[in-house]
Amino acid sequence: MKFAAALSALCLLAVVPAARAADDAAPLYRQYCAACHGGDRLGGVGPALVPDDLGHLKPAQAAKVIAGGLPGTEMKGFAGRLSPGQITALAAYVFSPPAAEPTWGMAQIAASRTGPADRSPLPAKPPFASDPLNLFIVVEAGDHHVTVLDGDRMTPIARVPSRAALHGGAKFSPDGRFVYLMSRDGWVSKLDMWTGRLLAEVRAGLDSRNIAVSADGRFVLVGNLLPDSVAVLDAADLAPIKVIPVAGRDGRRSRVSAVYTAPPRHSFIVALKDAREIWEIPYAQGPDRFPVRRIATEEVLDDFFFDLGYRHLIGAGRDGTRGEVIDLGTGRKVATLPFDGMPHLGSGITFTWHGRPVFATPHLKQGVVSVIAMDDWSEVKRIPTCGPGYFIRGHRNTPYAWVDCSLGPTPDEIQVIDTRSLKVVRTLRPAPGKRTAHVEFTRDGRYALVSIMENDGALVVYDARDFHEVKRLPMRHPVGKYNVFNKITYAQGTSH
Ligand code: HEC
Structure with missing residues (x-):
């Protein structure tokens, strides 16, 4: 009292x-x-x-x-x-500039790093009977948690607090055992998928865009807006290895829009926000050498998509009016793509249509999905949808691709496209009036999980063959969910 x-x-x-x-x-x-x-x-x-x-x-x-x-x-x-x-x-x-230019280099990153609170050994075998490669990590922004979901039984096995404002998508170690998460203010966290235990955390930047994990599982690359840098971390314990300041050929600093991993090339690819170039950083040479290869582009390209072999990069600029196709081998542009609705290439998917490899992307400003042939880079079709949206998802075991229209007049709808006819065949409205987006499949493609993106939201599990609802799992604003197998195999139908 x-x-x-x-x-x-x-x-x-x-x-x-x-x-x-x-x-x-x-x-x-x-x-x-x-x-x-x-x-x-x-x-x-x-x-x-x-x-x-x-x-x-x-x-x-x-x-x-x-x-x-x-x-x-x-x-x-x-x-x-x-x-x-x-x-x-x-x-x-x-909104006024800070008094001093903030510094965040090796020393600050290293000092921010923490290890596990619980130092007991991790289990050598999964402490559950289900397929460990059919787990999902669900990012719940509503109350800053992540849930590990058992995809065989569709039941949560762990729910743990996370940093605020996670984004950029969760990334897994190549064996699927660990997940790396990043918050907008630069914190990278490593969790054990089997127990949900936090293993290490480090602040790699002050304002960060996303992370990528090398195909050999040794490195995590963090792309930063503040300071203008990429930071290479040791994937084992998140210790910083190298900070590379980002600047164009003319010496002018550039922020980073996104980082990607290119598994067959044993390299990372970096999208620059303020310079007309793309960076490729090979990591196979050894832990201390991360040379930068610069590829000049005509426009600033800051949203990328790759073909399955990572031979070609498709990039779009901020004005969203066209795309460039770059041959990563020669570093030359091989085609220009007609876009006018601001494609969201980062969430694009590939599939085979009439024997041809194609990719499909939604647009942020137009209710269409563009389908582009990857053999001659021609536009095969524009599929009108319920509105502009963020995501498209497919799976090799289903002929259907699912898109949202969460930026349009009916944000509560999800549409299903038949990838054979390239037509919308079904419109679903799992929670009338509530924003609905982001679809992910189980390992086998049998079930599609859809997010109701509200604080009292849910994951709605659909049978991917007949689109009937199988289960509804309450979740707090589930912004994203990622299936271990689909992600670590860089499966067709999944964004990387
Ligand atoms: C007790 C701790 C605390 C105090 C004191 C506090 N904040 Fe915050 N603030 C937070 C947290 C935590 C968040 C992030 C909340 C979230 O999104 O989960 C936040 C978010 C914000 C945001 C939104 C940032 C964004 O990127 O969207 C603004 C703006 C903000 N605070 C301004 C202020 C100002 C100005 C003050 C002082 C008058 C203040 N805060 C005092 C903890 C605090």
């Missing part, structure tokens, strides 16, 4: 001077925000609050967050403690 009274007196003391203070944001920041967001605004418990890291928000939206908080997180609203003027000043302040 006494303690509570003392606490509220303290709070009153804190409120009065703040309310009287001038709307100068820096002292307010130090008093109210620095404890969680860092004295240098580079993050702590809360994410970094610097312009590079807030691209997804507008100052008015940031003000809303500061006033009202983010429900279910440690970010509580400040409307009772700060005046509207102070909140507006703080919202502007977090």
Whole structure:
């Protein structure tokens, strides 16, 4: 009781001077925000609050967050403690450039690294009867957890807390035993799929785009926006091996849009956001040599797709009006592709149509799926769908590909395309009025798992042959789910 009274007196003391203070944001920041967001605004418990890291928000939206908080997180609203003027000043302040250019190099990365809390040995055999390669990792953004899902029985086997704002997709070790996750503010976490145990964590950047795991399982590459770099980590314990600053041929720094692994080439591929080039970083030469091969492009290309042999890279630029096909062997452009709806190549899939290898991509600004032949790079078909969307998914054991239209007028619909006729054959609406997207198949392609992307969301499991619902698993905003086998085999029908 006494303690509570003392606490509220303290709070009153804190409120009065703040309310009287001038709307100068820096002292307010130090008093109210620095404890969680860092004295240098580079993050702590809360994410970094610097312009590079807030691209997804507008100052008015940031003000809303500061006033009202983010429900279910440690970010509580400040409307009772700060005046509207102070909140507006703080919202502007977090969009101002930080006093010093942030540094985040080898030393900072190494110092951030932590090992497992539980040092007992990991089980040598799966502690469950199901197929360990038919597990899924489900990223639940609603309350920052990941769930390991047994894909044979469709039951969760572990649910563990994760960093906030995971993105870029989960990546597995080549044997499927471990999963690597990355948060927007640069934390990389390694988990054991069989137990859900956290094995290591490291902050590889301050604002990061995504990660890739080398085909030999030895390295994790992290692509960063802040600072402009890629960081190579030891996949075993996440210790940093090398930080490569990213700059174009002219010396101008460039942010990284995405990193990819090219298994047959034993290399990583890097998409640059601010330079007209692509980087290839081979890693087979040894742990300390990561030479950069630069491939010049006509446009800035920052979203990639690869053919199954990784001979060709298909890249699209920001304006989304065309694509370039680059032969990775010669480094030359071999074709230009007609796109006008902003393709989301990173989620594209391949399949065989009338004996020809083709790839299909949804668009972020048009309700169509483009189907392009990979033998002569001609457009085979544009399939009209229920609206613009993010994802398409198929599987070699099913003739159907599933697409969402979550950016369109009916975001609660999922459509099924027959890859033989290239026609939409079914429209599903698993949860009317709720945003629905991202489909993943079981190892054998028998079942398709669809996300209801709401806080009280779900994974809806469909029979992939007749599209009837088999099961519904409650999940908190399940933004993505990844099947171990489909991912580690770089299966046709799955984005890599
Ligand atoms: C007790 C810790 C804590 C304090 C104090 C705090 N925040 Fe936060 N804040 C967080 C966390 C954690 C998040 C991320 C929440 C999530 O998305 O899970 C966050 C998120 C935010 C975001 C959204 C960032 C984004 O990238 O979307 C803004 C803006 C923000 N905080 C501003 C502030 C400001 C300004 C203050 C001071 C007035 C403040 N916060 C005080 C913990 C805190």
